Amino acid sequence: MNSRSQATKRKIFTLSQKLIISKEKTQTQICDEYKIPPGTMSGIYKRRDEILKLCEENVLAADKH
Numbered sequence: 001m002n003s004r005s006q007a008t009k010r011k012i013f014t015l016s017q018k019l020i021i022s023k024e025k026t027q028t029q030i031c032d033e034y035k036i037p038p039g040t041m042s043g044i045y046k047r048r049d050e051i052l053k054l055c056e057e058n059v060l061a062a063d064k065h
Contacts, residue, residue, distance in 0.1 A: 011036055013044070019055050022048035 011034070013021065021030055027041045044051070 011040070015051055015055050015058065018044050018051045019048075022051060 021034065021041075022044055025033075027038065027045055030036070031038055031041050
């Protein structure tokens with residue numbers, strides 16, 4: 001069976017997980033640890049400012065309730 005025909009399970013990360021991931025070690029270390037492709041890590045890393053802002057908004061919204 002060729003490797004392309006094997007489906008891989010998509011990993012879904014929460015905002016808080018993405019925030020933690022984006023602040024950890026190097027991108028290569030994170031890919032190895034979480035078993036995610038470099039493209040996924042690159043997307044998280046590129047959007048880290050947006051992720052941080054969304055997390056802060058969620059915390060502020062929770063504080064209001």
